[in-house]
Structure formats: structure tokens, C-alpha cells
Amino acid sequence: MRAALALGALAVALAGAAPAAAQPSQVTTDAAPAPPPRYDVALALPGLGAAALAVDAERDLPARKLSLVTGLAVRRAASGDYSSSTLAIGVEARRWLKRRAIWTRHRDAMVGWYVGGRLDVSLNRLHDDVMDSDHGQMVVAASALAGYRIAPWRGLELTPMAGVTWRTELDLDGRLPAARRAGLTFGLAAGWMF
Amino acid sequence: MTPTRPWPVLLLLVVAACDAPEVRRDVPYDPRHGAATTLDLHLPDSTTAERPAIVMIHGGGWRSFSKDVYDDQAQRLAGAGYVVANINYRLVPDGTYPVVMQDSLCALAYVRNHAAELGVDPDRVALYGYSAGGHLAALLGVAADEPDFQPDCAEGGTGAPQAVIAGAGPMDLAELESAQAVYELIGGRLDELPERYERASPLARVAAGAPPMLLQHGEGDLFVPIEQSYAMRDALRAVGTDARVLELAGAGHVVGPGGSPGRQDVVVTSQDTPEAWAATIGFLDATLGAP
Numbered sequence: 001m002r003a004a005l006a007l008g009a010l011a012v013a014l015a016g017a018a019p020a021a022a023q024p025s026q027v028t029t030d031a032a033p034a035p036p037p038r039y040d041v042a043l044a045l046p047g048l049g050a051a052a053l054a055v056d057a058e059r060d061l062p063a064r065k066l067s068l069v070t071g072l073a074v075r076r077a078a079s080g081d082y083s084s085s086t087l088a089i090g091v092e093a094r095r096w097l098k099r100r101a102i103w104t105r106h107r108d109a110m111v112g113w114y115v116g117g118r119l120d121v122s123l124n125r126l127h128d129d130v131m132d133s134d135h136g137q138m139v140v141a142a143s144a145l146a147g148y149r150i151a152p153w154r155g156l157e158l159t160p161m162a163g164v165t166w167r168t169e170l171d172l173d174g175r176l177p178a179a180r181r182a183g184l185t186f187g188l189a190a191g192w193m194f
Numbered sequence: 195m196t197p198t199r200p201w202p203v204l205l206l207l208v209v210a211a212c213d214a215p216e217v218r219r220d221v222p223y224d225p226r227h228g229a230a231t232t233l234d235l236h237l238p239d240s241t242t243a244e245r246p247a248i249v250m251i252h253g254g255g256w257r258s259f260s261k262d263v264y265d266d267q268a269q270r271l272a273g274a275g276y277v278v279a280n281i282n283y284r285l286v287p288d289g290t291y292p293v294v295m296q297d298s299l300c301a302l303a304y305v306r307n308h309a310a311e312l313g314v315d316p317d318r319v320a321l322y323g324y325s326a327g328g329h330l331a332a333l334l335g336v337a338a339d340e341p342d343f344q345p346d347c348a349e350g351g352t353g354a355p356q357a358v359i360a361g362a363g364p365m366d367l368a369e370l371e372s373a374q375a376v377y378e379l380i381g382g383r384l385d386e387l388p389e390r391y392e393r394a395s396p397l398a399r400v401a402a403g404a405p406p407m408l409l410q411h412g413e414g415d416l417f418v419p420i421e422q423s424y425a426m427r428d429a430l431r432a433v434g435t436d437a438r439v440l441e442l443a444g445a446g447h448v449v450g451p452g453g454s455p456g457r458q459d460v461v462v463t464s465q466d467t468p469e470a471w472a473a474t475i476g477f478l479d480a481t482l483g484a485p
Contacts, residue, residue, distance in 0.1 A: 044456025050444020054456030177273030
């Protein structure tokens with residue numbers, strides 16, 4: 001399941017890369033710098049400690065200094081006398097500021113400081129092993145984020161991020177009213193730019 | 195598997211939004227101690243005569259915070275049809291052993307004594323707490339008859355609740371004796387006051403007839419090890435009580451999985467995650483009955 005999701009995210013990124021690959025090859029010389037990477041696939045590291053696999057695929061829009069991110073995540077957080085499964089999708093737009101960073105040879109790429117807005121929607125189902133019953137929740141989270149990406153070796157990148165998130169929780173069984181709350185959020189992603 | 199029906203749910207949400215629970219703030223359950231012994235009542239707007247009730251006990255190491263930290267959760271539970279009493283209690287140093295236990299029991303007695311006025315079924319009352327509040331909820335679940343805990347307030351004492359939900363609650367204080375908050379609560383070290391540590395430890399007080407208990411805990415809790423909740427569950431089951439643990443990966447004491455599964459959010463407790471809410475409402479329905 002996790003491998004399939006990772007491959008799916010990679011496929012999304014590669015599908016976006018296809019037109020670029022189809023363009024006529026450029027004439028290069030030894031002095032010509034390598035073109036900056038325009039795509040990234042990243043894994044959220046905090047998710048690994050939360051029994052979650054969260055993968056983002058990102059595409060650069062250099063003319064606008066923007067990038068667009070789509071994310072897919074699964075989580076199985078509950079244990080003990082319960083089990084749970086969560087499926088989440090997210091979309092994010094990032095505005096890259098200087099597009100360069102310390103310890104990073106790439107220039108005019110998705111590196112350095114950025115600010116972004118993100119929307120995540122997740123569906124969660126909890127199974128009560130004692131009662132053999134199920135309960136569902138949906139969470140919609142809108143986040144304002146800022147981060148800094150470095151690419152210290154080839155396409156490898158690390159991106160810490162932090163921000164504010166507004167969550168709305170909906171009980172899919174209709175027993176609880178919606179809950180809305182705001183909070184601080186942080187994350188760290190590791191990925192590969194290409 | 196329960197099928198998911200989104201459109202009726204959305205309709206219910208709209209209806210619920212138009213039917214917000216009434217809140218009566220700062221109601222004194224023991225007028226002698228001012229704001230320290232007040233509670234907020236969250237009352238669902240309905241004609242139902244006898245509803246189950248939930249008494250909420252906030253956390254904060256027995257020495258910090260107030261009922262305000264539980265306000266959103268109280269309102270959500272009231273929106274689900276429960277009468278909720280969200281309490282303050284005297285904090286350490288005024289609230290050292292056994293004062294915090296007495297205040298919590300007095301608040302529980304208040305809800306039962308005013309059951310008719312509040313539309314509460316006094317035989318369907320749960321205690322709900324997190325951290326220090328989880329400790330107090332579990333302790334009064336298993337030791338409401340402890341002589342030390344009997345309050346001298348006008349409401350008097352009362353029996354054990356019918357159910358307990360304890361999030362990240364210390365169950366064995368002897369194991370946590372090095373914690374300053376535990377030392378201050380008990381008023382001394384383990385070797386000085388071993389009997390107090392035992393009386394104040396829910397794990398040591400488990401006996402037949404204890405109410406059903408839901409124990410919610412983050413696996414990465416650095417303040418209160420999750421093993422304490424599992425030990426409590428096993429002890430309760432050994433005496434025939436329905437007890438269960440909801441363990442949450444990626445959750446600490448005040449940090450939890452974020453609105454995006456790949457991030458972490460603060461302040462999110464293991465009791466305030468979608469998984470915990472689903473477990474809570476299922477447990478309350480099973481133990482107290484639906485409102």
C-alpha cells in the first residue's frame with residue numbers, strides 16, 4: 001500500500017515532467033550550468049513517527065516564482081484496543097522568495113525561503129476492537145506555512161516548515177457537532193528534486 | 195462496518211449549528227473558595243428530561259490552567275447532547291492532597307444533587323479528564339469512597355461515576371515520584387508519605403465494581419508513560435471491568451498529529467484528535483447510553 005502510494009506520487013510528478021522531456025535537446029557546452037530542477041517528490045518525516053506515510057509531489061512554475069504541490073497521505077495511528085485508517089489529500093501553493101539557499105548549488109530553483117497556503121482533507125475511520133464498531137471523522141485543515149529548503153547534495157532536499165493551521169472536524173456519523181480550532185503546526189520533509 | 199452517509203450528516207450539522215448549547219459560566223459548586231471552585235455548565239437545548247452528564251476535569255499538573263482549556267471540548271460534547279460540567283478546582287499549593295480530590299468529588303456531587311434542575315440522569319454521569327484531570331477522573335472512579343477524599347462542602351460526597359475517560363493520566367504516582375508536580379501534589383517524597391502515594395494512585399485502588407474506563411494516551415508521551423494506562427486497563431480487566439486503551443502513534447503529551455498527517459500540531463493532546471473523539475463518543479454511547 002505504502003509503496004503504491006509513493007509510486008503514485010512519483011507518477012504524478014513524472015507525468016508533469018513528460019512535456020519537458022519531449023522538448024528538443026539543448027546544445028550544451030562544458031561551461032553551461034545544469035538546468036535547475038523543476039520537480040520534487042518529498043516525504044514528510046514527522047509522519048513516519050505517527051504511523052503515517054505522507055508524500056508530496058511538487059512542480060515549479062519559475063516564471064511566477066511559484067510551485068504547486070499535491071499530497072497524498074495514509075495514517076494508521078490508533079492501536080491498543082482500537083485501530084484506525086486515515087486517507088488524506090492536500091494541495092498547496094508556494095511562493096519562493098530568493099530561490100537560492102545556503103549549502104545549495106541550485107539557483108533559480110525551489111530552494112530557500114518560501115511562504116505557502118495549503119488545504120488538506122482527511123477521512124478517518126476508527127475501529128473499536130472491543131465493541132466491533134466503527135466511527136468516522138473528516139478533517140479539513142487550511143494552513144499558512146513558511147519554510148526553508150536546502151539541497152545539500154545533488155537533488156536531495158530538506159525542508160523544515162512551520163505555520164498556523166485552522167482545522168474543522170466533522171463527525172461522519174452525525175453524533176458530534178463540527179469543531180473548529182486553530183493551532184501552530186510544524187513539519188520537516190525530505191525529498192529529491194529533478 | 196457502518197456505512198457513511200454524508201448528506202444526512204451535513205443536514206444534521208446545519209441543524210446543530212442553529213441549536214448551540216446554552217452556557218452558564220462560573221457557577222459555584224463550593225462558594226467558600228471563590229472562582230477556584232466554580233464550574234461552567236454547557237446545557238444542550240432540548241426537551242429531553244434526563245440526559246447523561248459529563249464532569250470535565252482539566253489538566254495542568256494539578257497546579258496550572260483552568261476550566262478554560264476544556265471550553266471547546268465541553269461545548270462539543272454538549273452539542274452531542276450531554277450535559278457538561280467543566281470544573282475548576284483549587285490548584286497546588288492550595289490544592290495539595292487531598293483537596294483536589296475533595297473538590298472534584300464535590301463538583302460531581304453538585305451535578306447529581308442538581309440533576310432535576312439540569313435535566314440530568316444522576317445515574318448516568320461520567321468523569322472526563324486529561325493529564326492531572328485524567329488522574330483525578332480515574333482516581334474518583336475507583337476510590338470515591340476513600341475517607342480522605344470526602345469533601346466538607348455543602349454538596350457533600352457522592353458515589354463513583356458511571357464511566358471514566360482519562361487521557362494521559364498518571365495511574366501510579368510512585369512510579370512518577372521524581373516529578374516535581376507529583377511531589378507538590380502529595381506534599382512529600384515517597385519514602386516520607388508512602389500511604390498517600392498509594393491512596394492517590396488509581397492503579398493501587400482498583401477493586402471489583404469499578405466503572406468502565408477509556409484510557410487515551412499518546413505513545414510518545416514523555417511526561418506520563420503510556421505503560422501506566424495499559425497497567426490500569428489490565429488491572430481493571432482483572433476485576434471484571436470494561437476497560438480499553440486508545441494508543442495514538444505520533445502523539446505526545448501536548449503535541450499530536452496535525453491536520454495534515456505529515457505534520458505535527460501544537461497544542462494537540464491525544465484526547466483531542468479525530469481518533470480520540472471517535473473513541474470518546476462510541477464509549478459514552480456504550481456506557482452511558484445515547485442522550
